Amino acid sequence: MEETAETYDASRYERPSVTVDVVIFTVINGELHVLMVLRRRWPYEGYWAVPGGFINMDESLEQAARRELEEETGVRNIYLEQLYTFGSPQRDPRTRVISVAYIAIVRADVQELHVSDESSDVRWFPVRALPEKLAFDHEDIVSYALSRLRSKLEYTTLAFQLLPEVFSILELKHIYEQILGESLDKGNFYRKIKEAGILEETSMVREGRGRPTRLWRFKRDRGDKQFVFRWREDRLDDENG
Amino acid sequence: MEETAETYDASRYERPSVTVDVVIFTVINGELHVLMVLRRRWPYEGYWAVPGGFINMDESLEQAARRELEEETGVRNIYLEQLYTFGSPQRDPRTRVISVAYIAIVRADVQELHVSDESSDVRWFPVRALPEKLAFDHEDIVSYALSRLRSKLEYTTLAFQLLPEVFSILELKHIYEQILGESLDKGNFYRKIKEAGILEETSMVREGRGRPTRLWRFKRDRGDKQFVFRWREDRLDDENG
DNA sequence: TCAATAGTGTCTTTGAGACACTATCCG
DNA sequence: CGGATAGTGTCTCAAAGACACTATTGA
Numbered sequence: 001m002e003e004t005a006e007t008y009d010a011s012r013y014e015r016p017s018v019t020v021d022v023v024i025f026t027v028i029n030g031e032l033h034v035l036m037v038l039r040r041r042w043p044y045e046g047y048w049a050v051p052g053g054f055i056n057m058d059e060s061l062e063q064a065a066r067r068e069l070e071e072e073t074g075v076r077n078i079y080l081e082q083l084y085t086f087g088s089p090q091r092d093p094r095t096r097v098i099s100v101a102y103i104a105i106v107r108a109d110v111q112e113l114h115v116s117d118e119s120s121d122v123r124w125f126p127v128r129a130l131p132e133k134l135a136f137d138h139e140d141i142v143s144y145a146l147s148r149l150r151s152k153l154e155y156t157t158l159a160f161q162l163l164p165e166v167f168s169i170l171e172l173k174h175i176y177e178q179i180l181g182e183s184l185d186k187g188n189f190y191r192k193i194k195e196a197g198i199l200e201e202t203s204m205v206r207e208g209r210g211r212p213t214r215l216w217r218f219k220r221d222r223g224d225k226q227f228v229f230r231w232r233e234d235r236l237d238d239e240n241g
Numbered sequence: 242m243e244e245t246a247e248t249y250d251a252s253r254y255e256r257p258s259v260t261v262d263v264v265i266f267t268v269i270n271g272e273l274h275v276l277m278v279l280r281r282r283w284p285y286e287g288y289w290a291v292p293g294g295f296i297n298m299d300e301s302l303e304q305a306a307r308r309e310l311e312e313e314t315g316v317r318n319i320y321l322e323q324l325y326t327f328g329s330p331q332r333d334p335r336t337r338v339i340s341v342a343y344i345a346i347v348r349a350d351v352q353e354l355h356v357s358d359e360s361s362d363v364r365w366f367p368v369r370a371l372p373e374k375l376a377f378d379h380e381d382i383v384s385y386a387l388s389r390l391r392s393k394l395e396y397t398t399l400a401f402q403l404l405p406e407v408f409s410i411l412e413l414k415h416i417y418e419q420i421l422g423e424s425l426d427k428g429n430f431y432r433k434i435k436e437a438g439i440l441e442e443t444s445m446v447r448e449g450r451g452r453p454t455r456l457w458r459f460k461r462d463r464g465d466k467q468f469v470f471r472w473r474e475d476r477l478d479d480e481n482g
Numbered sequence: 483t484c485a486a487t488a489g490t491g492t493c494t495t496t497g498a499g500a501c502a503c504t505a506t507c508c509g
Numbered sequence: 510c511g512g513a514t515a516g517t518g519t520c521t522c523a524a525a526g527a528c529a530c531t532a533t534t535g536a
């Protein structure tokens with residue numbers, strides 16, 4: 001007999017659960033941090049985890065990621081990008097759980113954190129000092145996210161998510177240095193960022209101890225040409241590029 | 242009350258189905274092709290689709306991809322890489338289905354195709370002449386796979402999957418040209434591939450109409466340094482790179 | 483004036499691309 | 510020899526990196 005919409009039995013196959021997890025980065029005091037939540041329930045009660053949760057049937061994966069992130073941490077209104085899907089059969093003791101991981105980057109100072117009934121604490125951790133042992137396979141997820149972040153940075157505008165409306169070129173350089181984990185040449189950075197033509201000078205300056213610094217903003221109105229700035233051309237993705 | 246393994250109710254959340262789909266490429270007669278199966282059941286009966294199917298509860302995503310691919314097409318023993326996870330709520334009329342897509346590349350001549358009870362035909366299509374309308378959102382999946390293939394090619398060994406054990410440098414260049422869809426300079430190609438140090442000369446030559454050509458193979462024993470060759474440095478991923 | 487920070491100029495090296503040249507086979 | 514294909518050498522140009530230099534402030 002031919003199968004149709006009427007005869008299709010949706011329960012024929014056993015189904016896994018699907019979650020979304022969001023690895024969200026920021027820079028605080030010049031250091032790269034990741035947002036983690038402290039789990040208050042089994043499994044992994046008392047362990048830190050990346051925020052996330054089960055998807056609803058009527059929302060897209062990205063919508064689910066946004067919803068979970070806001071529910072668990074209060075963070076909202078951010079740029080999200082799909083990272084990878086983790087699906088080892090034993091990665092969650094409850095049942096078969098497949099996790100679609102997302103990556104994001106925000107300014108810490110515009111986000112107000114709060115906890116939910118799922119978690120008893122929400123906190124930014126420096127990437128160099130994460131908790132010993134994370135829930136589930138979240139060490140893998142975070143380290144994969146970190147490597148993706150580093151390679152993405154070179155050709156996207158991700159770093160700009162971390163800056164206020166106006167900023168100096170050396171502040172932008174500093175963000176790049178934090179994320180890449182290495183120092184960059186000042187002159188070369190000035191040259192490249194200016195050649196890229198993505199900044200627009202403002203009339204503002206900021207005064208400090210030495211010579212005052214010019215402030216810049218991103219060009220609005222870039223037409224439809226894609227907004228891309230790569231710091232370097234010569235870096236490899238680890239895997240999923 | 243605290244939840245534990247004993248009290249956890251695995252059926253509390255409604256679950257989506259999860260499938261894997263595999264976009265598999267080859268070069269036939271110098272032209273890039275994709276493997277498609279003709280669906281014999283509702284939904285999209287009579288439409289071409291990328292091979293794939295529902296995952297089992299006890300296998301990893303990649304295992305599921307391999308199993309489905311072999312069941313539906315007979316293709317096996319290949320290099321697979323995760324591409325992206327597609328999860329729009331309405332992408333499948335049966336029920337909520339999330340699809341984890343994989344990408345692969347093989348030599349057509351070593352694969353024996355066969356059909357299954359799911360499909361009534363299995364066939365290689367040139368990427369320039371795909372069927373009008375594919376099942377589900379498979380147009381999106383294929384075009385995303387194609388863009389990934391093109392950008393990946395520059396820094397992986399993917400092209401080598403398409404060559405026999407020994408081959409000439411100009412044959413390798415030809416594969417690159419097919420996949421990238423543009424022609425490359427002979428001298429520059431020789432220079433780069435030799436500098437990369439990933440080929441090993443054999444004592445073999447192949448005779449043809451003109452000067453005979455030296456044959457090469459990939460260096461075995463490359464230690465643990467990663468096996469990477471980029472054709473160029475200056476290409477962007479469209480998105481997920 | 484000096485310390486401190488901002489910003490510029492320039493030399494060297496590297497690598498991509500273009501393209502002309504040489505090599506070796508068959509007939 | 511000439512046609513066909515394999516393979517090399519070399520010039521130019523652009524981008525990356527190193528690093529020295531100048532500029533502008535406050536104390």
